[in-house]
């Protein structure tokens with residue numbers, strides 16, 4: 351049995367969420383609308399129409415490049431990638447892979463605590479094709495709503511080594527795209543897609559083996575499964591003394607297998623040539639129509655890895671909670687908005703850290719649990735940050751017990767009602783006023799002289815009985831800690 355090293359590179363497409371399409375003014379947001387309703391002569395490929403590049407899409411591609419510390423080209427150009435398919439009426443796709451806008455760069459990933467940097471070869475910008483809808487009667491219909499939507503294609507170097515690394519890379523990239531707010535980056539919805547190239551080589555070998563490209567994966571889990579399957583399949587072939595030939599395979603999720611689609615001999619010759627209808631795009635200062643890199647730099651938001659570090663430092667969160675909360679922009683915003691509502695305390699103060707850690711605990715356990723139960727994201731929950739802040743303050747001040755907090759939270763999650771409202775409605779308000787509690791204790795002591803005597807003569811159990819009497823008199827609403835402290839003080843003082 352020979353052990354092989356897996357070598358993996360990804361080709362990733364992310365749809366940019368610009369208002370209009372890549373080369374025309376058609377709506378870019380309603381791809382799911384009725385077929386062929388978000389189209390115009392340009393994206394339908396009518397002869398004689400002219401493409402006009404979407405400046406926003408170019409700026410966002412460069413913003414992504416800057417976030418990945420890549421080199422931004424001084425000049426890049428669009429080109430025609432020629433092929434025929436019914437969902438591509440022009441018979442060419444406008445792309446920019448040969449002379450791309452973004453070169454190099456890299457993304458750090460953390461797989462179970464092991465950090466690795468995965469390098470990118472380049473990022474280019476292109477337009478998507480339409481879709482074929484295969485009807486039951488055997489005919490196929492063309493829907494061009496998606497035709498001309500802007501895609502960034504990110505091509506990695508073959509730096510990944512396992513299915514888990516490929517999955518984590520894609521998850522890290524999704525987080526980045528969402529923090530930049532340039533793509534919904536949802537694999538299930540198809541606006542983040544990925545083809546995986548996999549080859550094997552002996553550990554002491556420098557040369558890369560023949561690669562197999564796997565398509566059709568639309569979840570992170572599928573990527574990991576497909577890579578692991580392919581590693582095993584290729585190992586078996588090599589161990590049997592067989593050769594791996596370059597080919598394209600498709601992932602069949604129900605079978606849990608990759609299946610052959612086409613071999614290298616059937617590969618396209620795309621006859622690339624520069625798009626004659628779009629002049630080269632420049633980023634050189636002073637050039638006419640130049641893309642303004644300074645402006646793009648100033649658009650850079652806080653990046654996920656920066657946010658993670660800040661959450662740990664500023665709020666004292668442990669690494670796991672900081673990573674969980676800062677990974678998702680909506681989650682991170684919810685966390686910080688809630689803290690703002692608590693807001694009576696100074697940033698970086700111990701009290702603020704206390705609140706932050708308590709809130710992080712609630713968000714990663716109770717809240718995450720409830721969201722999972724009904725499969726919703728943070729943007730869909732009914733609890734307003736303001737009410738979440740009320741809940742944290744109520745617990746912190748001992749106004750409700752931990753057990754009551756869970757009941758209140760469950761109702762808040764279900765109905766979106768305010769925390770204080772629920773506490774009021776259910777008469778849950780704890781009695782924490784030690785003056786009030788003291789009066790009740792006095793009554794209890796007066797009514798039970800014998801028990802007080804027992805306690806003083808050393809019967810510890812008598813204390814618990816007295817606490818029980820106070821709790822009964824207040825119908826359980828007295829704060830147990832306050833009752834215990836006040837009672838101990840009174841029994842001690844009356845000596």
Ligand code: ADP
Nearest residue numbers: 357358359360506507508547548549558559561
């Ligand atoms: P092609 O010209 O066939 O598209 P590229 O060199 O452009 O191939 O690479 C496409 C993707 O495949 C990149 O992500 C790259 O990292 C990856 N790749 C290239 N060669 C290999 C290999 N031998 N094994 C695994 N991945 C590879």
Ligand code: MG
Nearest residue numbers: 361447471505
């Ligand atoms: Mg290529």
